[in-house]
Amino acid sequence: MARRRLQGLRVLLTGASSGIGFCMAKQLTRAGAEVLVTARRKDRLDRLVLQTQNHPGKLTAIEGDLTSQAHRMRLAKWCEVHWHGLDVLVNNAGAGAIGPFEQADTDRLRKVMEIDFFAPAELTRICIPLLKLGTRPAILNIGSVLAHRAVPNKSEYCAAKFALRGWAESIRVELSPLGIEVLMVSPSTTRSEFFDALVDTRLETQSRSLGSMSAERVAELALKALVRSKRDRVLSLGGNALVAMGRWFPNMTDRILAWTLKPRNDSK
Numbered sequence: 001m002a003r004r005r006l007q008g009l010r011v012l013l014t015g016a017s018s019g020i021g022f023c024m025a026k027q028l029t030r031a032g033a034e035v036l037v038t039a040r041r042k043d044r045l046d047r048l049v050l051q052t053q054n055h056p057g058k059l060t061a062i063e064g065d066l067t068s069q070a071h072r073m074r075l076a077k078w079c080e081v082h083w084h085g086l087d088v089l090v091n092n093a094g095a096g097a098i099g100p101f102e103q104a105d106t107d108r109l110r111k112v113m114e115i116d117f118f119a120p121a122e123l124t125r126i127c128i129p130l131l132k133l134g135t136r137p138a139i140l141n142i143g144s145v146l147a148h149r150a151v152p153n154k155s156e157y158c159a160a161k162f163a164l165r166g167w168a169e170s171i172r173v174e175l176s177p178l179g180i181e182v183l184m185v186s187p188s189t190t191r192s193e194f195f196d197a198l199v200d201t202r203l204e205t206q207s208r209s210l211g212s213m214s215a216e217r218v219a220e221l222a223l224k225a226l227v228r229s230k231r232d233r234v235l236s237l238g239g240n241a242l243v244a245m246g247r248w249f250p251n252m253t254d255r256i257l258a259w260t261l262k263p264r265n266d267s268k
Helices: 019-030 042-052 069-083 108-131 155-178 204-208 215-228 237-248 250-260
Strands: 010-014 034-039 058-063 088-091 138-142 181-186 198-200 232-234
Touching: 010 019, 010 069, 010 108, 019 034, 019 042, 019 058, 019 215, 034 042, 034 069, 042 058, 058 069, 069 108, 088 108, 108 138, 108 155, 138 155, 138 215, 155 181, 155 232, 181 215, 232 237, 237 250
Parallel strands: 010 034, 010 088, 034 058, 088 138, 138 181, 181 232
Antiparallel strands: none
16 A cells, blocks of 8 residues: 655644644644644643744644533534545544552543543544545544553553554444544653643652653654554554563563562662
8 A cells, every 4th residue: 555645634633732742743744734733731732833833734723622522523613614624633632540540539530531532532423524525534543552451550541542442443444445544553651741641640750760752753653654554553662562471471461560569678
């Protein structure tokens, strides 16, 4: 299959105020794409507009909460009025939560699922008629290596990303006859965005010590997957190792992850 050209693409990108989305928006406009971005933080969106104003592509920003159906409808309406269709939908917006499941309040699971799963799924539903009018249309979902192998103290986040991946597999087949590709990239935790949108901050400092990729690199690899129509890609070597261990040695992986939960003696 021929590679997809970024120049001239009409792209709706969520979660663009920081991290992967912020970097991806800049890379897309630098390549000549037309991009509609959305996020809740207007000051960050204003900064993004300023940083991309001299790029070959064009960027438009609409502030709003993606968990709102009214805002999702507003985004789709903008694409219909200004573009008369849509080529690529990038479901990037997300939030994390860190801490033992037992100790979490009753709202934490619902908040994470609302942001990380229900919002992108419902936005996609609204955008399918627009994608039908697009040129070689695609839905690019930014998932996580934790959609392949769950880890402790991120149970809600893992559940949401597992749901996103399963949903993507299902609609990939449904939308295939329409010519709409459904792609997914699964980065390890990046150095910024997961901690910028925490629903619960317990164990944040401990979790920051885990290995991570830069948001710029993840955005670059995600766009490469879009260009090459890679259906489901784990982006990092460490992520692929974790997935392989979980698949072939699940009990040993459980024991290793349980060992990481044990208190460390730093008094030496």
